[in-house]
């Protein structure tokens with residue numbers, strides 16, 4: 001991988017390598033674009049098979065956050081961090097403190113949060129070294145964990161998609177195949193079950209499957225079988241790139257809508273499913289509830305205000321569907337257009353020199 005040519009191709013601003021021998025920290029922070037404000041995005045801890053895989057993940061996820069934050073109407077840019085390691089066995093307080101010091105060294109250009117493999121407790125440890133962290137436990141009413149709010153936004157987004165595809169947003173009687181029943185998807189299943197949807201679930205963790213079967217009367221299938229099931233909606237809620245050449249011919253759903261980041265292996269896969277008549281709900285729009293929630297901490301957390309903003313995911317998706325229909329383009333391209341227009345309009349209005357720019361964090 002030629003790093004500088006990759007950064008240039010997708011216009012990344014900064015890539016930071018963080019190493020601390022004592023704690024075993026090996027992390028990468030990627031900052032994609034700070035036109036709209038400081039880059040906000042979570043920290044993922046994962047057992048990457050290679051350093052290249054970790055760098056690529058950080059870069060792809062950071063770009064996704066630029067689009068997510070822009071589409072959600074937040075005054076924030078996009079960034080993401082990955083820590084190389086097994087979240088079950090490689091965590092220690094010093095590792096997160098060391099990581100926190102690297103976040104602090106960026107002076108607010110990057111603000112971190114929870115992602116796969118990290119928790120509110122980890123954010124608290126990071127917070128001992130830096131203020132540039134959200135999702136910590138001191139905020140009343142949130143518990144710091146954005147997953148339930150993300151789940152609510154995904155639920156609203158699935159309803160918007162049902163309305164677009166079927167002319168009615170009720171999910172009663174719809175069969176929904178949920179891939180990965182972790183933090184977000186378990187709460188999502190609660191909403192879907194309450195509304196009368198039939199659930200098919202899978203996970204690589206048998207305990208998570210058992211819980212969903214027990215609580216929601218879900219039907220369990222093996223991880224690879226989820227692509228073959230008869231369903232109305234496929235909800236990818238585990239890792240990315242599950243919509244690819246191998247899986248598309250197998251997916252029978254009319255709608256693809258879930259919480260996972262970077263669901264499409266490449267943008268071209270969005271075109272292929274569009275041509276097949278599958279309604280793809282752009283991941284970074286439907287799963288923006290969590291970042292909307294933690295971003296509210298930057299203004300002094302107000303749960304009602306945060307939830308009101310999360311409700312707007314329904315309307316944002318309607319806008320995406322409208323652009324897609326109007327211009328006859330895939331929904332992923334329509335969402336990109338919406339986000340890029342917002343970034344460009346701010347970029348163009350920021351052409352005056354200011355001695356000291358106003359900073360979103362100045363209110364903290």
Ligand SMILES: NC(=O)c1ccc[n+]([C@@H]2O[C@H](COP(=O)([O-])OP(=O)(O)OC[C@H]3O[C@@H](n4cnc5c(N)ncnc54)[C@H](O)[C@@H]3O)[C@@H](O)[C@H]2O)c1
Pocket residue numbers: 115116117146147148150179180181182183184185202203204205208223237238239240259260261287288290291
């Ligand atoms: N937590 C949030 O607020 C939030 C916000 C936006 C996006 N997301 C994205 O949503 C997805 C889920 O996040 P989460 O916080 O629920 O994570 P999580 O780790 O709690 O849940 C993921 C689940 O997927 C399972 N899984 C992993 N690989 C699998 C596979 N191949 N097949 C089936 N199951 C598999 C895991 O065992 C786990 O139960 C991630 O892609 C994350 O980036 C999360």
Ligand SMILES: CC(C)C[C@H](N)C(=O)O
Pocket residue numbers: 040041042068112113114115116146261287288290291294
């Ligand atoms: C809470 C967010 C800042 C991070 C979250 N994992 C996301 O991808 O949106």
